[in-house]
Amino acid sequence: MDAHISRLLTGVRTCRCCGASFRELLNLDFDRPGICPLDLPVLDNSALLGEFGDVLTQDFCRLDESRFIRGQLVLPIRSAGAELVLGIWVQLSPDAFEHHVTASLMGGEEALEAMEGWLANPLPVNDEGPVACLAHLAPGAERPEFQITEADHPLTDLQQDEMPIDSVFEWLHAFGHDVGSLIFDA
Ligand SMILES: [Zn+2]
DSSP states (O other): OOHHHHHHHHOOOBOTTTOOBHHHHTEEEOSSOTTSOTTSOEEOTTHHHHOOSSEEESSEEEETTEEEEEEEEEEEEGGGTEEEEEEEEEEEOHHHHHHHHHHHHSOOOSOOOOEEEEEOSOOSSSOOSOOEEEEEOOTTOSSOEEEEOOTTOHHHHHHHTOOOHHHHHHHHHHTTOOHHHHHSOO
């Protein structure tokens, strides 16, 4: 591994905006789908069953006729022997959503098929429009894993091939982090 990258991963420098180290920033969480209003509070998952109408919980979101789940999109940073793990939202069909909720909240044991969905948070890649993916939902697993299935989409390459370290910095910058403070001494 590149000595510079290795220093970053074990480094004690922190982002000036949020106080997180580089390694901590490799887990990026979105607390809600991109279209979800910011004033909707994040509730416990159990609220999904108790509330009517629009609701946002840690792992589920219901907005009008739209249904979303939160899961993980893992992008390998091979040059660093690390991964960028995005806690991100995917829109499912109402049927697929019900199936997933039943299995994960009510402890259904049935083998879950992968479900088709669409990424619901914008990512800094040069491609407009919704990105198709499969949500792999394993019984007992904490979070579903998302696999980009859009042919020829830049995200497909990033997931199947690798996320270059330069792109990691670009993304951190795009999400508002102070990349300079992670790389350079103040
Ligand atoms: Zn930051």
